[in-house]
Amino acid sequence: MVKPTQSGSLCVRLSRQLAKRVQKRTRARCVRALYAWMVYRTDTRMATHTRAGFQMPTQFEYGYDSLSALSPYLDTHSIDSALLVTDQRLEATGIIDTVIEQLVQTNIDISIFKDVTTEPTFDIARRAVDRVEAEDVEVVIGLGGGSVLDTAKTASIVSQAPKSLTELLGFQTIPNPGLPLVLIPTTAGTGSEVSNGAVLTDNQEGYKHVLIDDHLFADLSIVDPALTESLPSPVAASTGADALTHAIEAYVTTERTPMTDMLCLDAIERIGDGYLPAVTANERDARYKMSLAASHAGMAFTNAGLGAVHALTYPVGMQFHLGHGLVNGLLLPYVMQYNVTQVPERYSDIGDAIGAFESPPETAIDAGYQTVEYVHSLLEAAGLPTAIKTVVDAPNPDFEEFSDIALEYSTHNIENNPRQLGKTRMIAIFEAAFEGDLQMVP
Template sequence: MLTDYSLKMPKNIHAGEHALEQLEEILSDDIQKIVIFTDKGLLKLGLVDVPIKIIEEKGINYTILSDIPAEPNYHQAQTMIDEFKKEKADFIIAVGGGSVMDVAKLASILATDEYTVKDLLENPLLAKKQVTSLMIPSTAGTGAEATPNAIVGVPEKDLKIGIVNSEMIADFVLLDGRMTKDLPKPIAASTGVDALCHAIECFTSAKANPISNTFALEALDLIMNNIIEACTNPDALDAKRKMLLGSFYAGIAITASGTTAVHALSYPLGGKYHIAHGVSNAILLTPVMKFNEPVIKDLLAVAYDRVVKDGDKELSVDKKSTYMINQLEIIVKVLEIPTSLKTFNVPEEDLDGLVAAGMEVTRLLVNNKREVTPEDARNIYLQIM
């Protein structure tokens, strides 16, 4: 565990049944122009209606940018940012999932022509916050509203890369369970498991520390005890609120420590085969946890004591660890998320390329408590081929 550690997080967070209505107090009279980043699906569902109504009642000029593709590459992100710059806005609102919020966060530091998204791939610390940003997540999963990260595809490398710059941390976050109420089950499930991965990876990260553990353990408790109900019962609003809070806490844990080999090895699956980020993480979750178990079983036992409300506290560390990994596997299975790359027609002859690409994600592999060698990565990928 780290002995020196710190935390950066959004400055103002509003959560609860009426969090969206807090926007009225947040929007000051000196704001001249707002750009709302969202997607067409959310517009159609009416999930942007409340923010729009409040903005119009305040008499503030606004523009909606809704052509953000799912999991954009850096060219697509730059296209949206170029559109944003034309608007000369002084306030950003992002309503959506991780892709929407990541593009909005990039826009908040790229409002001038001084740097591009491609420049930040080489040096993410070049840019500084230029436009105030507010995040309203519509999924209980990515935690993007809490993090300084923006993930973009790099087609020439068949990889996704995380741009990390604390200047991208949101100024405001609104967590309102109503935003996730009508989320389709496959999206709720994959994003929910993404949040689950964030929590368990951060808690078992080599960079874990007392601050990150506080948020990671609470996130793990909230997510593991609510994810199935939240994803399978549209009316389970209390479970959905808890998932949204758990996802946010897991995002804070990412900022304070970092994810590990699950995310590292999943990036090539999204970059080359365009498998949804949460799904690729779900596929790798159990294999990586089993690989790591020899060096994290004590931590998994601690997690067991926190998460399993009616658990036998007298069980051995080995049995508690095994139980936790089995529960992760059960959650993925019950939520009907694929667990094999065969579902996505990934040929076994691509194995060498997957290993090479996965081993490039050193930013996250260094967080893994057990060293991952190319041969280890090969064996993990073989389990899911």
Template sequence: MTLNAYSFELATKVVFGPGTIREAGREAKKLGMTKAMLIADQGIIGAGLTAPVEEALQEEGIRYVIYDKIVPNPRDFHCLEGAEFGREHEIDGMIAIGGGSSIDTAKAIGTLMTNGRDIRTWAGLNLLEREIPPLIAIPTTAGTGSEVTFDAVITDTKTHEKLNILDLKIAPKVALVDPQTLLKLPSRTMAACGIDALVHAVEAYTCKAACPHTDAYALYAIDIIQKNLRGAAASPDMENCTGMALGSTMAGIAFGYSDVAAVHCIAEALGGRYDTPHGVANAIMLPVVTEFNIPSNLEKYANMAKYLAVDTSNMTKEEAAYSCVDALQKLCEEVKIPKMREVEGISPVDFPELAEASFRNISTLDNPREITVDDYLQLLNKAYFG
């Protein structure tokens, strides 16, 4: 077996299981927090999901303040505001509760608190000068995997593009992954977030940055997500929510230490321009981009089909590889992901600019097949017009 040299470094301690959200106080104390900033959107607060965290902090004598200016596709100005809020209240640690928006906002707030300046300054790979304040991440959706990644995706409100901060210095110190937090997720949210997690695993496994360690996490995630997503979207229970929570975190490790590719490049362009929910944007592009990428590595796509529960025993390698497209399309349909033309706001008039924005994304370089601006344009048209 011949392999190129690579490194693999896990930066986040993962605590997994029912009730782990109540470990927030003990973990915060271990990290030396005396005054924490809880970062959560108003929906999470209203649903009572911050209450056990607040109780856990109180039990350990840790003071806290709450920052709730969190929106989907997090905005640069909210991160700047959050950094000022943190400095004003002299916080020495952060606890993010919610989906990727809360966790990514926390990472960006921490970046600005310890490094100063603005989001665009730190957008790129390994640019930070100092670590962020210690961060505990508590995901309440099974999708982004942000609790175990060193990536924050923030919307530049001037250019309407997504900016990526990629640096181990922003990785959460602890991820508290509690499947119980998923039990009351709306079906649409579970479906979109679940496909988002699946895309993370698919792209982590097939992109140019993949390695044997990330392959193992990615294939495990693909298997467990496809087994549990339909049930979790239709009728969530502890079994399928545990599967989805685990699959999402495993997929997060996979792409966090590998990369994503063209599906995400387009999804981030759509989110930056239209505020399209990230999971939906990923889902509508997944089948067409997968079909485009398959010629780059028939072996991997044929193997992936097995983890998507396709019986490939009587197929050629090429047939098995292309069976991934139908399997992914069918799963998206079964969990009621809309078609691209059904998503509010998306206009083919903008596709040339969206293709350019997609091409500029940092992950274009790791797409398994060489891809051009014209390729991106054709993929957008194919997803929209069929």
């Protein structure tokens, strides 16, 4: 195994490699797409697919000035009223006013719901549903991070459903379409704008629950990098880690396909180029790369699923009240370290895409461990914690309980993980992440 490099020297290495990548691309993206297909054809560890589908929103607009697609969409569909779901943090940035200007051009009636908080609850979602019904709007527009977008999805669906919110929880339980839905992310990480899921927290129990259904896909997704330029560095770091986790997990999941492989490798390469410049310098080109990477990773995991990182993130975030992206970034290297021996060639691909190698590794397993080391240090260079104990005041967490929660509420993610994961090994990964020691991973 390769031991983690000292962070100072690695930061220099990261900067040097990033500069080289900006000056000259090592591969054209069309080659990436072909390579992903070749990997699929030759990778005997992948589940054999005689048939594979791919789903995404009806319309996907991206790039600078893509927000201008909003007014034509509303005009084309003769929409007269809208509920804008957002949060209070965005008021100070001027982003809400920018979107309202677009809405005013269409002469529609606008109502605003801005009560969404981080990790939205059933109660917040129900209040949004009540606003939809009270205002009798024709479209729901979500403007914000993943929490806002998930709330908008829920409001669109539940307001039109013959069942209550709690009756719709789970997988493919929604009987009919909701109101037309437009999703506009202001972060680059969750991928919610292109996914068919929403995550809400039960106010009473404190547990998170999911709605996953094809009716949750947006009718229009608008990914305009300009809307992410006001992100504080810590938020850019944690949401970027979320996107990276999505791309890496979807690339190694047991449900991966050629289509998701292409999206994952593209997202990982863009993140390798854009993550640190977006976090530390707010560079325009980096914001573009991160925004598109987040959406590509979202499309990938929507179709290929996720893995053990998301299973383990669930109890850590819930028990310690930590943000989803931050916990994903914290746990990602430890789960990667656990999975390397099962899919070393896959992690070698990831390392190649993200720019982990100064020279070709001798073997796939060496490449895999170097990739883990690089990702670990990349996240550290972005300012994210690399040990649970540094961000919580809990000297002796009950990781057995954490494992029970993960096994009960996130079974689907554990089943998708490339290497089988039982309770004993899960506890060991938690312990390694708590101490910040990759070498403790079994």
